[in-house]
Amino acid sequence: MKTSESLLTKHLRRALGVTATLSIVAIAPAHAQDAQEQAQDVEKIAVVGTRAAPRSVADSSVPIDIIGTEEFANQGSTDMVSMLQTLVPSFNVNDQPINDASTLVRPANLRGMASDHTLVLVNGKRRHRSAVITFLGGGLSDGAQGPDISVIPSVALKQVEVLRDGAAAQYGSDAIAGVVNFVLKDDTEGGVVEFRTGSYFEGDGDMFQIAANVGVPLSDAGFANFSAEYRTADDTSRSVQRDDAAALVAAGNTAVADPAQIWGSPEIKHDVKLFANLGLELNADAEAYLFGNYAEREVEGGFYFRNPHNRGGVNDGGTNDNGDQLLLVGDLTPDGTGNCPTDIVVGDNVLLNQRYIDLVANNPDCFAFNEILPGGFTPRFGGTVKDSSLVFGTKGEIANEWGYDISVNLGRNEIDFAIKNTINPSLGPDTPFEFSPGKYIQSEQTFDFDLTKAVDIGLDDPLYFAGGFQYRNESYESIAGDPASYEIGPLASQGFGIGSNGFPGLSARSQGKASRNNIALYVDAEMYATENLLLTAALRYEDFSDFGNTTKGKVSFRYELMEDIALRGAFSTGFKAPTIGQNNVRNVTTAFGTDGRLIDRATLPPTDPIAAQVGGEPLQPEESESYSLGVVASFDNGLFFTADYYNIEVTDRISTVSGIALTQDDIDALLARGIRDASSFSEVSYFANDFDTTTEGVDVVANYGMEMFGGDTKFALAYNWTSTTVDQASEFISADRIRMIEDNLPAVRYSLTANHTNGDWRLLGRVNYAGSIFEDHLDSGLPIDKVGSEFTLDLEFGYHVSENFELVVGAKNALDEEPDRNVLYDNEIAGSKFPTTSPIGINGGFYYVRGLYTF
Template identity: 70%
Template sequence: MPAHISKLSKSIKIALTSAATIGLVASFGVSAQEQNNNEADTTQGPVEKIAIVGTRAAPRSVGDSPVPVDIIGGEEIQNQGSTNMIDLLQTVVPSLNVNEQPINDASTLVRPANLRGMASDHTLILVNGKRRHRSAVITFLGGGLSDGAQGPDISVIPAIAIKQVEVLRDGAAAQYGSDAIAGVVNFVLKDNQDGGTFEARYGSYYEGDGDMYQVAGNIGLPMTEDGFANFSMEYKESDPTSRSVQRDDAAALAAAGNTHIQNPAQVWGNPEFVYDFKFFGNFGLDLGNDREAYMFVNWAEREVEGGFYYRNPHNRGGVNDGGTDADGNQLLLVGDLTGDMSGNCPTDIRVGDNVLENPRYINEVANNPDCFAFNEMFPGGFTPKFGGVLTDASFVAGTRGEMTNEWMYDASVSIGQNEVDFFIRNTVNPSLGPDTPTEFNPGKYIQTEKRANFDITKFFEMDSIEGMNFAAGLEYGHESYEAIAGDAKSYEVGPLASQGFGIGSNGFPGLSAKFQGKDSRHSVAAYVDMEFNITYDLLFGAAIRYEDFSDFGSTTKGKLSARWQMMENWALRGAVATGFKAPTIGQSNVRNVTTAFATVGGETKLVDRATLPPTDPISAQKGATPLQPEESTSYSMGLVGELDNGLFLTIDYYHIELEDRISTASGIELTPEDIEALLAQGVTDASSFSQVSFFTNDFDTTTEGVDVVANYNMEMFGGDTKFSLAYNWTSTEVDDAGDNVSAERVRMLEDNLPAVRYSFTANHTNGDWRVLGRLNYFGSIYEDHLDSGLPIDHIGSEYTLDLELGYHFNDHFSMIVGAKNALDNTPDRNTLWDTEIAGAKYPVTSPIGVNGGFYYIRGIYEF
């Protein structure tokens, strides 16, 4: 693991070590009998699913909530083939969509997930009811929908640490603040004070690649007689996958005699997880007098490496491309190494079918010490490897309980930090010529958030109604986004820059020292949340929240909700809310360069696209303005059925109008005048940019949909079977798009997610055996292939089947074998742009992924 660890990460490690020591010492002071006294009575049958999210009143069952809430138990999460928290949730939450992100810059490191058709940062993430900090990774390329999003990294949460997950599928910014436009996901950590679980897992794809090894463990310990210390750990390694075909240009080079071409020259598939370590600690202590102290901490680190686009040795801009002659023939870019241009190096060598066999190249360049072309270093071209080391740490501590006059309080402080340290290998800084390194650290970004919260609640008994619950609270937040420069060679302007060679590590130029720095802001918020029990069958809720940000001002949002038990088994519920998402400090200030395909002059080719702050003069020249909050108005209405035969059914309609959505602008071509202006500002690598982008409030959308969730238990075949259905229909329309959002981006926003998606699960237990089957359906989608104006109008709907078989050998040990996508289904072949463009065998945004079937075996030991 890398030597560098931030101060916060070190502090979290110390806290974890100290807490573990306290817990272990305290456990020796508690007898086995005392532990048994604290155990829950297991003879009372199944426990009703209770949620704390979505209400400030006492926790209530999901059926009694005025808005849709899903409760997913920890066992249900773990009984799946996926090993990533995002993939686990997609299976059980009807309106959550996520796809793989091969060759998509930082999106490969932190994949965006989309709830109810919204971007990944339109969903608020909580842990134990407390706001989770954002990732430092900004999704510069997010398949259209999540372009520019900066949400939390939920993949750092190990599944084995989870007691349950609560998913509020309704706008809740008036209750929880920014980001809760699509909903809220609350991860509740295990709080056992005894027992534990250890799991080992191995899996691989049917194709024979992507081998995955994972171990995980959870243990609960008593912390004195009145507390608990619960620890969870997970470690994983996984190999990359490849679902590629050879590109036409690479095949032509090989056919012409270039023996240095890899097959495939470019790999599409899952990245490699060199290592992935996650640790969570959850602590609680009864202080007496109906008060308790709590604390939870985490530390996680992973190294991920993925592929990049192939650099053709004949025409890669800034590396090999010497332009064309009067007859349109491709010329080779040749550099003069003498320092005074006395080498008289040729600038008119035609590359032909294979420049390596061109006598002029051999004699005048390869065997001439005064002249240089990158074909000497990479005769077959090169494909960079891009990745990063991500470190995540957090600390939350607080106390809650009852004050005088039955007022309840909760006071807490928190700090969280996420850091991404990028690297790129097998590439060059072309301007340095033969002296270039082939590995670079282009820089790092650090997101840090600090918060303090104080909340109070009280239930009032009233003569005219059944009662009222009153809640109010204050919050102070401070967040910063820090950019740290890369190593000097990753952005250095070398001696060949003036001869047309590109500047900076090719594919992901390093952040220059002149642009590094830290930007920050603070915010204060106050809210009031009330629920009125008008009668036993009728509930009304109202919330209002005021929030003020130091960088763009204040906003006030509200919400009304209601639930009516119209019959014994049926209830109506609904809500109307206004919401907002504040622009992140990273979106307002980040500078970045990404490599992407784009259509320029009618030709699809790789370009280097610079993302600049909206306040940058070049951004302003291209139409950028300072960012403002996104504003939403949402409506929901639903039906809840809890029938005597055991069927639980919810049907909920939602409608979200979102104005001034924040996204990155579609790539805007830089003119020579623009580049000159950038150079005049001191942006010395401006000549390497082909396009510019920036964050902008530039379009409005209307999203509507229906969620159906059903659960039913029955006895069959001598055992018990649980059936569950999660169904979603979603439709998004772009109502108003500005000049900076292309027509292709509009269609991606509207049609890149399946309009219909559902999963039907049957989980049967019989004695020591358990059998699970899950049928998943994904509707058809549209893809703008590689975000480059290459439409795939119809990617057909698909079914996948997941299977799992488990056996309990005794009370402690069980084995499970299973397959995700057991029938090895794959998307429709990408017959339009596969070999012609970048070698992608399948559409890269397919909701079922590109890898096919995955089998696995798990061993679980419980004590």
């Protein structure tokens, strides 16, 4: 845990220095743009964060970022999580080169919290969770189960609203760090077609994307807006040859690949996203709405290399009295009379061992996997993600000026895992090499009924009252894989592993469906107590069928000190309910143990007998208290900036515990109770209320525009400092894991963007900075104490070939900056050239061409 004093003072000075510099720039009236034009840029209207009339960003009592379509378009990233990281100061996401399900749905972090501490809305309605649980989430997001925002195409968006403040009392569970609301386009005419292609400077990772949006009228009183996107991307490799693989090659094993293991971005075989948004005015006081999506994405990435001499359960036959590595040999005879050798020393290259050649390779009664996989093997892991949703309802006004909104919200996310270039060792020579290990499905159904009314209480402005009811049912279903992925083959009794190696299939006896429901009641009020003082309050009660009820509240204020400057602040309590998946999922994954060897780690429900044997208990909700205090300024000359301090305390945080090895006493006790698979796993993990944290930070956002070089230039700054301290942790969380939670995200991150437009052309430059981090390499007790800070530069040039067509060329990380080399464990462990959780990624520079046709 951290013992040094908070760096708040230092970073407040830095933040204030930046804003002061911008203020000095802003007082140069000779270069300021027309004030009215600037006001239009700043006066962005947000729906999220208030249940009264929508407010501008400057008038909100809590920090909100509004990101428009143009801002999404003007960058090299193509997936939603990377786009948000560029534009939101406290939003972080890492590449996930080899990280099980995290490869399919990357966990993102807002304000230093886990990926499921941010509530996601679409058009103000709760977005369902992903079925993917990030079993290996880089410490901070281990075990998190958040929504998959990558299924939302940027071409479908009118704007994105990011509420950077606790909002569980307003919106319910998960909104500890904040809320992200994706607002869909509602145009009744026109549209856009966009294509994009690019590649990394290394010559790999070729990407192609095409997207389109069109709006049409729906009778004379409505709209129908449709969006589609299709994307593919090749994988990348940033690997070096592992020492063990190099030694095999040097000893004459020509079947070993170089590199034997691939570290890089996964291959996206196809990524299809469809969205529709419809609205219809029913009469002067009511309208109906409907929106929904379907998305499908197939991803395939690398996995760890299986050494043909010592992979446990495949080739590892133990050691002899001299400590020499022996080969695992199976007896294929029905009655076990093959007299197969168990003492073959693998040496430098077992393929050249004459005893192996005579007694195994040329003996039909005996078998070793070196016969069919002489160079070992490296599985390819991935799957297909399918996501769908449908929301429909009506809103308007009834008697006595009561506003209402009634809606039904249906959501479903499915992940169908796949693994190939691997084996079920227990099946011996009859093993297939491709498997379908199973599916997970998350389903949610929500009914919302909201009421609003402006109540005259004798002041200049009315009291805005809101109240409502929500019912939500959610389920998590596990579906068994194909039988070969979990089958106990004839060689299992001889020490060969069971199931598809690397990701064993979910067995038929472990499949099932669990569900729960909850109801919520809330009240919300806003009022101007004086002309300059806005006060808000919210209270929410929720009752869950599986663990009980909770009541949370929030108060906030905004006080206008003078015409251009206001103070704002908030205090809230929050919670995050344990998900159905966290309570019920079963998974076995391959990870590195502290001895540097691959192990099979089972993640089990906390109430499973094996988990309970080593401390597992029923989950309880996480609880939070947070407060924020900030300043917002909007000047007539075009300068707009906000600076906000936040402090978030979270107790009973839910996470997967560090792997626990079962003792022989544990195994004996479980076997005596009839728990047959007690000895199947090297380590066991489970979900637990594992630790408490305090997170504090500062966000600074600033915008300014001016005339320059005969055109218009807009400057934008997004700055964040975040510090997390683990206040208390269970005995099952390791010291390196604590350091990952505290220091794996950069303490300081910022970007400064300049976008210059002059007639038909424009030029954008963006400088990005990410501070240094700590990495526990491969989550296996291999500390890299300092992955150094980095600057990167993004460049983009656009030219309007015609009124309707713009051609853009650009480069993300244009100087091809790379993170510090992994000099400690690159060759020795797993062949990773760079620290895998580097905040700038491991792929280097990316160049692209984009064409945009509007009509």
